[in-house]
Amino acid sequence: MSDWVEACAAGDIDEEDVMRFDHGGRTFAIYRSPDDDYFATDGLCTHEKVHLADGLVMDDIIECPKHNGRFNYKTGDARGAPVCVNLRTYPVRVDAGKVLIQVG
Amino acid sequence: MTRGMVIIGAGECGGRAALALRDLGYEGPVTLVGDEPHLPYERPPLSKEAMASEAPEIKAIASDVLLAEKSIRHIHSVQAVAIDRAAHMVRLSDGSVLPYDKLLLATGSTPRKLPMPGLGSRCVYLRTFADALAIRAHLSAGNRIAIVGGGFIGLELAAAARKLGASVTVIEAQPRILMRGVPAEIAGIIHAAHVAEGVRILCGDGIASVADDGKEVCIALAGGQQIAADLAIIGIGAVPVTGLAAEAGLTIDNGIAVDAQLRSSDPDIFAAGDCCSFPLAVYGGRRVRLEAWRNAQEQGALAARNMLGAGEAHAAVPWFWSDQYGLSLQIAGLSDEGRSVVRRDLGDGAFILFHLAEDGRLVAASGIGPGNAVARDIRLAEMLIGKRAKPAREALGSQAIKLKSLLAA
Numbered sequence: 149m150s151d152w153v154e155a156c157a158a159g160d161i162d163e164e165d166v167m168r169f170d171h172g173g174r175t176f177a178i179y180r181s182p183d184d185d186y187f188a189t190d191g192l193c194t195h196e197k198v199h200l201a202d203g204l205v206m207d208d209i210i211e212c213p214k215h216n217g218r219f220n221y222k223t224g225d226a227r228g229a230p231v232c233v234n235l236r237t238y239p240v241r242v243d244a245g246k247v248l249i250q251v252g
Numbered sequence: 253m254t255r256g257m258v259i260i261g262a263g264e265c266g267g268r269a270a271l272a273l274r275d276l277g278y279e280g281p282v283t284l285v286g287d288e289p290h291l292p293y294e295r296p297p298l299s300k301e302a303m304a305s306e307a308p309e310i311k312a313i314a315s316d317v318l319l320a321e322k323s324i325r326h327i328h329s330v331q332a333v334a335i336d337r338a339a340h341m342v343r344l345s346d347g348s349v350l351p352y353d354k355l356l357l358a359t360g361s362t363p364r365k366l367p368m369p370g371l372g373s374r375c376v377y378l379r380t381f382a383d384a385l386a387i388r389a390h391l392s393a394g395n396r397i398a399i400v401g402g403g404f405i406g407l408e409l410a411a412a413a414r415k416l417g418a419s420v421t422v423i424e425a426q427p428r429i430l431m432r433g434v435p436a437e438i439a440g441i442i443h444a445a446h447v448a449e450g451v452r453i454l455c456g457d458g459i460a461s462v463a464d465d466g467k468e469v470c471i472a473l474a475g476g477q478q479i480a481a482d483l484a485i486i487g488i489g490a491v492p493v494t495g496l497a498a499e500a501g502l503t504i505d506n507g508i509a510v511d512a513q514l515r516s517s518d519p520d521i522f523a524a525g526d527c528c529s530f531p532l533a534v535y536g537g538r539r540v541r542l543e544a545w546r547n548a549q550e551q552g553a554l555a556a557r558n559m560l561g562a563g564e565a566h567a568a569v570p571w572f573w574s575d576q577y578g579l580s581l582q583i584a585g586l587s588d589e590g591r592s593v594v595r596r597d598l599g600d601g602a603f604i605l606f607h608l609a610e611d612g613r614l615v616a617a618s619g620i621g622p623g624n625a626v627a628r629d630i631r632l633a634e635m636l637i638g639k640r641a642k643p644a645r646e647a648l649g650s651q652a653i654k655l656k657s658l659l660a661a
Contacts, residue, residue, distance in 0.1 A: 198624065199624065203631075211631065213631070214627065229553070230294075
């Protein structure tokens with residue numbers, strides 16, 4: 149499937165930060181890493197369905213704003229209590245200054 | 253032969269400790285003893301979303317499948333009644349005996365009892381899932397709920413009760429709600445939110461008497477006011493569960509006294525979570541006891557590491573949160589360490605108060621706002637507090653300056 153959708157402009161997200169993106173009744177989190185790459189995951193924490201985009205990005209880690217569950221946003225791996233279920237990740241590409249994610 | 257690790261108390265702290273022992277590669281016996289009939293579960297929802305739902309459900313920390321997978325033996329519905337320190341054995345209420353190499357006491361806390369006569373079946377406390385179910389049965393439209401104590405538990409229950417249509421009166425003996433640990437400015441916002449939702453809040457008046465005939469409670473205040481209710485929920489704080497430790501001769505000091513590694517006065521017995529008092533490194537070793545979910549979780553994991561010999565000192569900054577209506581409050585650090593305050597507005601009515609010590613060190617941050625508006629900056633503040641940073645007041649107060657940029661300084 150090649151259902152790429154435009155999430156935002158590349159400049160909408162600061163380096164080492166995250167933004168919420170809603171599409172088709174779903175919610176995603178789009179990340180810009182400290183080395184200027186873009187990533188996307190499901191938008192809600194797997195612990196209590198809190199929007200991760202309100203959380204803090206440090207290096208490769210997004211931390212849930214509610215209970216500090218941690219994930220590696222590049223791989224979706226859960227990194228310690230209280231989260232134990234990994235986050236789903238999505239392919240991302242940047243095209244002409246736009247961040248596109250494959251929501252599939 | 254290895255006797256293994258025994259954990260008394262199967263709440264957040266004990267449950268996390270058991271899992272952490274396995275995550276750290278420990279292969280000996282791990283036994284988790286709890287006096288409730290349930291799997292280890294999260295308590296915070298009991299006064300929040302679970303209470304406001306149609307049918308409260310347990311949010312388990314670990315499923316029985318996971319416990320089995322990790323070879324964690326969970327003994328439930330049983331109390332530990334004695335520790336034989338010389339023999340390294342714990343005796344349980346069912347008569348059985350558990351040998352241990354290291355013992356972790358994660359016995360938690362229990363609601364402080366209202367010290368007066370007259371309380372009956374319509375006066376209740378909240379600690380366990382069973383307590384939550386009993387309370388939930390009374391939270392319906394038309395019922396009158398009196399809440400004694402304007403702390404986090406009482407106010408969260410007030411919000412849940414209003415959501416379910418009950419009429420609610422909160423009785424607080426202190427001049428305002430949330431006197432302990434929450435700045436007046438933030439308490440004022442929470443107070444106003446409750447009033448806007450129809451909660452009656454009575455502050456600054458102590459209780460003279462309680463009459464409970466099993467159908468109705470009548471609370472008389474010192475000032476003469478009478479409050480009649482179908483149920484009175486008492487939330488006036490918690491006391492650490494230290495009986496077992498005290499009987500065993502361990503040092504007690506506002507909880508089971510432990511050192512920075514969470515070790516009690518017996519080197520093979522650790523204590524963690526609500527039940528222990530410990531030196532808080534970030535405030536120069538000030539001895540505190542915290543009743544907080546995150547602390548229980550972190551100390552459970554730290555105790556597990558130190559039971560295996562890590563020798564690691566506690567270094568975390570206290571962190572609390574509360575949800576009421578659409579508002580979320582988060583506090584990092586202990587604000588009573590502060591001598592002055594800088595306010596940072598975040599938009600949408602959200603703001604953070606930074607508490608600074610006399611020498612300019614950031615010692616605490618208290619934030620409130622809709623949803624999780626303050627979460628990220630409180631987390632950054634927590635890191636700054638942990639680093640004992642002395643950020644410029646102007647930087648803290650200006651939305652234009654990212655807090656993250658202060659971390660690198």
